Amino acid sequence: MPDDIITSRLVLRLMSKAVVTSCIAGDFAEAERLLGATIPDDLLESSSSLRYNLRQMEKDPLYLPWSARAVILPEEQKMIGLIRFHSSPDPEELHAYARGAVEMGYRIFPAYQRNHYASEAVSALIDWAHHTHGIRYFVASISPANTPSLNLIHRFGFRRVGEAMDETDGIEYIFYLIIWLFEI
Template sequence: MHTPLDDIITPRLILRLMSIDVVEACLAGNLRSAGRLLGASIPEELLEHTSSFQYGQRQLNNDPNYFPWSARAVILPEEQVMIGLIRFHSRPDPEYLHTYVRNAAELGYRIFKGYQRLRYATEAITAMMAWAQTEFGANKFVASVSPENIPSMQLVTRLGFTKIGEAMDDVDGMEYVLLYEAKS
């Protein structure tokens, strides 16, 4: 019997939910402690962009049911090392997406240098969308990507996302809003 909080296992990866304790240790810069709690070593590169963790904490404060949708470590099981992270920005149908689409969940992902362009992001995104569809019946997914981020644009296009709008992000600047609708 599995639950929405369990690890998501793919052929090459483990997508492990990052507990509040793990996130707090990361935000405090204590990656050794966070890694022990997570069960995988966490590279220093994680600390270069911690805004997604701060955003996630705000989401959890506003919506405790957000937790299963929050940050998951992308782990290489053979090495027991975190190579990136993936999350949904909210549960499906957040108000900020209503301008573009209803009943969609927005994905965010990051693979650390040295592990990029090995299709780990493709594998993680596909698994997260399948998880959301199986566990919660979600079948619409959004990715917001800077048009200058060519590798990420190629990735989401290859997965079948199509542009439905543009948005100005406070942190990342101009982004294309892209939608993927899974077959029910």
């Protein structure tokens, strides 16, 4: 599909409003038909992020390319996770960290964890945002108890810059990454 981000092992496929709406309604048959991949029940565990994603799509017409992407194993045409930006670039809530920043979130379903799929998806999404849209500032909010995610973002060079109370997830540490540009 034209909006796919393709890596060596994964396809990050944009989830249209119709796909997200079908998932929230529990109509996985329709969502799978529209997405072109099977969707495991694990997705229901992140229904709050899908609802948030849908609200963002309805509120901000520029959000769609930044919204949820299914992390798909192409050889199986199976969704193994979800990755997204929380908004289009430069939302007011990120101005304390940087103008033009985007915040990302991701989840790989339990059966597929520990295979470096999250690293590959995060790398591809950062690369897409930077090279396609010129984004240099990235934010991630992670629970202090989520050691695998904390380790992952440290490998990318994110640095802790604060903490916040998330109404859904509780306390989260806020991390920040700058993509440096060097001119020769």
